[in-house]
Amino acid sequence: MNKNLLLAAIAGKETSVIDEVADLEGVKPNFLCRQIASGRIVVMQRYGGPPLGIGEGLKTKINANIGTSADVFDPDIEVEKARTAEKYGADTISDLSMGGDIDAIRQKILDETSVPITTVPIYQTVVEKGSFLDMTEQDLIRMIKKHVSMGISSIVVHAGFTLEMLEKLRNSKRIMGMVSKGGSFTSAWMLQNSRENPFLSYFDEICGALSEKDVVLSLGNTMRSGCIHDHMDGPQEMEMELNARLAGRANELGVQVIIEGMGGHVSPEKIADYVAHYKNVTNHRPLFVAGPLPLDIGVGYDHISGCVGGSLAAGAGADYLCYITPSEHLALPNVDQVREGVVAFKIAAHVGDILKYGPRPEDQILAGHRRARDWEGQFRAAIDGDRAREIHNQDKRETCSMCGKYCAILIMEEYLK
Numbered sequence: 001m002n003k004n005l006l007l008a009a010i011a012g013k014e015t016s017v018i019d020e021v022a023d024l025e026g027v028k029p030n031f032l033c034r035q036i037a038s039g040r041i042v043v044m045q046r047y048g049g050p051p052l053g054i055g056e057g058l059k060t061k062i063n064a065n066i067g068t069s070a071d072v073f074d075p076d077i078e079v080e081k082a083r084t085a086e087k088y089g090a091d092t093i094s095d096l097s098m099g100g101d102i103d104a105i106r107q108k109i110l111d112e113t114s115v116p117i118t119t120v121p122i123y124q125t126v127v128e129k130g131s132f133l134d135m136t137e138q139d140l141i142r143m144i145k146k147h148v149s150m151g152i153s154s155i156v157v158h159a160g161f162t163l164e165m166l167e168k169l170r171n172s173k174r175i176m177g178m179v180s181k182g183g184s185f186t187s188a189w190m191l192q193n194s195r196e197n198p199f200l201s202y203f204d205e206i207c208g209a210l211s212e213k214d215v216v217l218s219l220g221n222t223m224r225s226g227c228i229h230d231h232m233d234g235p236q237e238m239e240m241e242l243n244a245r246l247a248g249r250a251n252e253l254g255v256q257v258i259i260e261g262m263g264g265h266v267s268p269e270k271i272a273d274y275v276a277h278y279k280n281v282t283n284h285r286p287l288f289v290a291g292p293l294p295l296d297i298g299v300g301y302d303h304i305s306g307c308v309g310g311s312l313a314a315g316a317g318a319d320y321l322c323y324i325t326p327s328e329h330l331a332l333p334n335v336d337q338v339r340e341g342v343v344a345f346k347i348a349a350h351v352g353d354i355l356k357y358g359p360r361p362e363d364q365i366l367a368g369h370r371r372a373r374d375w376e377g378q379f380r381a382a383i384d385g386d387r388a389r390e391i392h393n394q395d396k397r398e399t400c401s402m403c404g405k406y407c408a409i410l411i412m413e414e415y416l417k
């Protein structure tokens, strides 16, 4: 693994990692090198897997959240979720475990996957201290260093908000207030102890730990909206601006940065404008969006709602989407729900890429197989060929049961010969 990829790119060195990502993405290495140097693209790396580029000019990527909760903590199920997420195309996996033997679960996930793994170190800190009120700044830094030493590729910290912003939030007219879990832990600690944001106070030390192993910093999105009637407001704007400044500081210290933003719940007519605003304020750094959900009433089908919102966001310029599963707001997802969420967001990312870059060759390949009534070819070209095969469920037939012998493609094949 190359140390300090960002510093190498700033020095104009096209490293082997840069060549590999350029090859995977079909872009020129010198373009990639310039984009990394300017902070517009980051590369996540991990042992045993290919490096992953995220940012402007590259394919839209998706992340799958897995991990135990305080109520449900079966390590085998989480490993199965990780395998399923990778199998169906998740570009990255976030292990958000908060139950059971968290270190052992994370190690198993690392052993069984090859995509980059992200963590939110405050989650494990809270579990191990027994309460978010009892942790110290040094507990948080120790946990960050432990995760880095385990070989994760990216961490999330909620550094971009202050006590002043929390006061503004207290007085805001939001319906949903704050919906970020990591942000809520950090905020409760700050308010209880009357101390400033610990990730902000120790930002340079955290960056030092990350730059040593070239771990990407994801700046969390504490002030995001939690329903579509909550709009971008003062606290969200202030967090975005502070995150933009922190990203610049992290880059100076050799740390690549992703900005988490916008996500949560955003009314659909606002999504494109909000993406453009985030991009402008953050100097076009990689934008990571959870969803967004463009409506609130799709409960039980939030992967579909999220697919629509994610398509709009990616098409407007978001670089990296965090999936949403059918169990969003309801329960910890099971393995099948992880698969549904991943596929929904592969679709969203693909629609986004069509909007960004024009029609993609993958769709042309599938259309060719469809015209030839080559079912196996269609299954191979589909995002989830297993699902397509299950539904088709017919051996050696020229057509499918939708029209049977009245298959339009078959009829016209004969008559247009």
Ligand code: SF4
Pocket (backbone or CB within 6 Å): 399, 400, 401, 402, 403, 404, 406, 407, 408, 409, 410
């Ligand atoms: S039978 Fe109907 S739905 Fe099936 S492939 Fe032919 S035209 Fe398409």
